[in-house]
Amino acid sequence: MTEFARFAADYFDGRQSARHRVEVVRVGETVVIRGAEVLREERVSDLRVEPRVGSLPLRIALPEGAVLVADADAVASVLPIPRAAGLAHRLESHLGVVFASLAGLVVAGWFGYRDGVPWLAHRVADHIPPALESQIAEQGMESLDQYVFRPSRMDAARQARLRESFRQLAAGLGPAASGARLEFRNGRWIGANAFALPGGTVVMTDQLAALLDDAHVDAVLAHELGHLQYRHGTRQLLQDSIVGLASMALLGDASSVSQVAATLPTVLGHTSYSRDFEREADRFAFGLLRRTGRSPRLLGEALASLEKAAARHSSSECPVPRDGSAPDSDEDRRRPTAEDLGYLSTHPPTAERIRAAEEAAR
Amino acid sequence: MSDSIPIPIPQEGGIVPPPAVSVSLPALRHERFSFTGRTGEYFRIWIVNLFLTIVTVGLYSPWAKVRKKRYLYGNTWLAGSNFEYHGNAVAILKGRLLAFSAFVAYSLATHYSPRFAAAIALAVMPAAPWLVVRSFAFNAVNSSYRNIRFHFDGRYREALAALAPLALIPALTLILPQLDPAHPPRGLREMWFLFVPSAILFLVYPYVAAKVKLLHVNRARFGTSAFRCGASVGAFYGIYVLAMLLFMLLLFVLGIVVAAGMFVSPVILAVLVPVGYFVVAAFMLAFTRAQIANLVFNATRLDGRVALRSTLSVFGLARIYAFNLAAIALTLGFAVPWAVVRTCRYRAERLALAAQDDIESFVAGVTRDVAAAGEEMGEMFDVDLSL
Secondary structure (H helix, E strand, C coil): CCCECCCCEEEEECECCCCEEEEEEEEECEEEEEEEECEEEHHHCCCCCCCCCCCEEEEEEEHHHHHHEECCCHHCCCCCCHHHHHHHHHHHHCCCHHHHHHHHHHHHHHHHHHHHHHHHHHHHHHHHHHHHHHHHHHHHHHHHHCCCCEEECCHHHHHHHHHHHHHHHHHCHHHHHHEEEEEEECCCHHCCCCECCCCEEEEEEEHHHHCCCHEEEEHHHHHHHHHHHHCCHHHHHHHHHHHHHHHHHHHHHHHHHHHHHHHHHHHHHHHHHHHHHHHHHHHHHHHHHHHHCCHHHHHHHHHHHCCCCHHHHHHHHCCCCCCCCCCHEEEECCCCCCHHHHHHHHCCCCHHHHHHHHHCCC | CCCCCCCCCCHHHHHHCCCCCCCCCCCCCEEEEEEEECCCHHHHHHHHHHHHHHHHHCCCCHHHHHHHHHHHHHEEEECCEEEEEECCCHHHHHHHCCCCCHHHHHHHHHHHHHHEEEEEHHCCCHHHHHHHHHHHHHHCEEECCCCEEEEEEECCHHHHHHHHHHHHHHHHHHHHHCCCCCCCCCCCHHHHHHHHHHHHHHHHHHHHHHHHHHHHHHEECCEEEEEEECCCCCCHHHHHHHHHHHHHHHHHHHHHHHHHHHHHHHHHHHHHHHEEEEEEHHHHHHHHHHHHHHHHHHHHHCCCEEEEEEEEEEEEEHHHHHHHHHHHHCCCCHHHHHHHHHHHHHHHHEEEEEEECCCCHHHHCCCCCCCCCCHCCCHHHHHCCCC
């Protein structure tokens, strides 16, 4: 008579948490489970093997709620393990599948980040009502007025002149840019700057107006109109949220620790996406300037002046807001500070943009 | 992990033997938890499941969740046996689809009819306590040790009582003065009402956190053995107030360091600010996690005779969190399995059962709750809505 196939197991009856050491012996189409306090016989077809996970012991459910827990390899030589019970485990322990997943994730991550997120944000932005956009922008403007800006001191004649040429530039653009408003503010410590708020407002600082003549201000405003035309502000906001949500969903299983880490791709993503938007707005401005009979070179020159002013100003000035109530006589005369770390990383290198302007002018 | 052989006392009808009355108090005995998961093995499971989740546009995610939880539970050992997770992926999928459709309905509603969206939001608010209860119950009933399931039978009104103070915050926005865009407030004196909601949140948050935690433990059972936690709400306040003070102190120190760094070079800021952010985040997370876990575990008794001992150290946990954060950030997320495994190992190593009589006789003597036994099959758990 041959030796019967057998394996050692822990037996739990499901009524009490006692652990029984047993031996499981296969005799034809039945198994005999035998221990100090256990003796039962079951048909092999009544055993239900639960899916394997890693190198954990295998669980075999018996009728009426009892289970056997035993080393997976020992069981495999005695009982047939249904293919379905090992499918996920085979995938997870197959080195080829693991490397293919790794490669697939890197590729999917790369394209998702580069193309997928901007595409999705663009589609979503198309469904955001303009009213909501301008509401968000108004709230943003309110807090800027409260904490950063002071009323403009630019003379009324120049304001009117700049508004008129802005109106001419914006006329005939897409729905997001054609009705745009131009606002003037004393930018104080943020210096020479102009930016577009979603919903159709462009803000420029007195410091910018002091640095550039009207033709060059127009070139900068054309660039800002590009941001409005393509709804960059809204898309940027959406892209940041999508990257944040996606990294949270994918990395979420280390709980809140990785939620903190998940903010990093958002920050990195913000800078690289925003550089793409700057380039797009530049290209838009080149086209708009040419169509209105001006040279794209104006934008290049404006950027060069901004950079020079910033370099003159250098890092000796503190770019951090001062107390808002401080009397500001010398702050107002301070030279513009377009360049700080944030500006550096969110904008493409100025030299590259100036070169692009020169090429567009040819 | 103990290899002692259990001495099962067969009891008709599954009655737990009464604890032996000891005359000379024997020394407190400990039975440590341990975690045997390995980074390499978990990495494979994690990455294959993540890939399948992405390829199936998220539809595989419930199966991925079950695989990962089964690995992490299964590698947690106590007295020679491991824990088990039994969550049903189809139930989780149904719950996620339900939550997703509710989210889509809400987003569409905000687009077309803000009034309808507000109605949805109002309808969801009273459901929050119910979601908390369901989520605790689903996780409990799908966890087992030695083939005996855990249970949770907290009630809706208990969860409602725990969460109710949070309703103060939206209620206050109706009462407090509104910001008038035409006359923006100047100075702190005119802006006081802007700080009221955050102040209220800070005041009620420890209460809510304590009540939810106590509900979670006090309504939990392992088989027929009930958990009882004697931690007081005041102790939670102590931890959170201390955490707030520490947080302000750390921000102050960080501010000084950043200001000093700026004198040297603004480029240093680009390094200092993110590093400071990670260190402060890791420390604050570790502080509250370790303190709350120690408080709750050490005040908890099972069956009135077995205690839990948690000895998490704030600095030990903070070091683990800080390296986890740095590794996850530097590897763009691929270090998550490594972080999960070492965190689980540390937490398990710092947890033990303690009893004056034989722990093994307790561990082996817990009986199944026959009255609640049907619930793992019942349709009550057809849909998982865990948060």
